[in-house]
Amino acid sequence: MEDADTTRLEAFSDGIFAIAITLLILEVRAPEVHSARELTHALMAQWPSYTGYALSFLIIGIMWSNHSHIFRLIKRADHMLGMINLLLLMTIAFLPYPTAVLARNIADPATCGPATFFYSAAILVTAIPWSWLWMHALRRGLVDAPEDERDRVTASFRFGWIPWLITTVLAIFVPKVALFGIGLLALYWMLFPGRHR
Numbered sequence: 230m231e232d233a234d235t236t237r238l239e240a241f242s243d244g245i246f247a248i249a250i251t252l253l254i255l256e257v258r259a260p261e262v263h264s265a266r267e268l269t270h271a272l273m274a275q276w277p278s279y280t281g282y283a284l285s286f287l288i289i290g291i292m293w294s295n296h297s298h299i300f301r302l303i304k305r306a307d308h309m310l311g312m313i314n315l316l317l318l319m320t321i322a323f324l325p326y327p328t329a330v331l332a333r334n335i336a337d338p339a340t341c342g343p344a345t346f347f348y349s350a351a352i353l354v355t356a357i358p359w360s361w362l363w364m365h366a367l368r369r370g371l372v373d374a375p376e377d378e379r380d381r382v383t384a385s386f387r388f389g390w391i392p393w394l395i396t397t398v399l400a401i402f403v404p405k406v407a408l409f410g411i412g413l414l415a416l417y418w419m420l421f422p423g424r425h426r
Contacts (some may be wrong), residue, residue: 281332
């Protein structure tokens with residue numbers, strides 16, 4: 230894939246994002262009950278699954294939006310860019326698993342901390358291939374964008390991982406605060422997408 234256009238790479242990436250985001254709902258199981266009261270109670274008791282689903286749906290959706298934006302600026306792809314993108318997709322496709330771990334442990338004070346740490350750390354790890362992909366594209370001259378746009382995206386990759394590092398550290402000591410922070414980050418980046426590009 231030496232200096233080819235990015236069409237196939239983007240199509241493959243969109244497929245992985247779609248699969249990852251779809252897998253999230255599979256963790257939300259339909260309750261097996263025998264009365265309206267039992268069903269109501271069972272549905273309410275599933276709030277951890279709803280929380281994990283909503284949180285990760287937003288986060289993966291934001292990542293998809295960012296990926297689309299980045300590849301509007303990256304006009305060509307070489308073999309290495311494809312491999313780095315593959316690594317990025319691997320980290321994103323992994324996210325339904327820590328989501329399931331979080332959903333199953335969020336309500337348990339004994340295990341909420343490690344589950345939140347694992348979840349936040351999994352998101353933090355995605356920052357490595359994100360930054361690598363962009364920096365490689367810049368170095369190889371694969372980006373075709375105004376200088377101010379390049380600088381804005383470069384700054385976001387330089388510092389965008391810091392909030393996730395903070396939530397990951399917070400998860401060790403105050404997991405509920407870390408979860409609240411993760412939710413705020415997802416909401417903020419959904420409402421103000423230009424601030425982290």
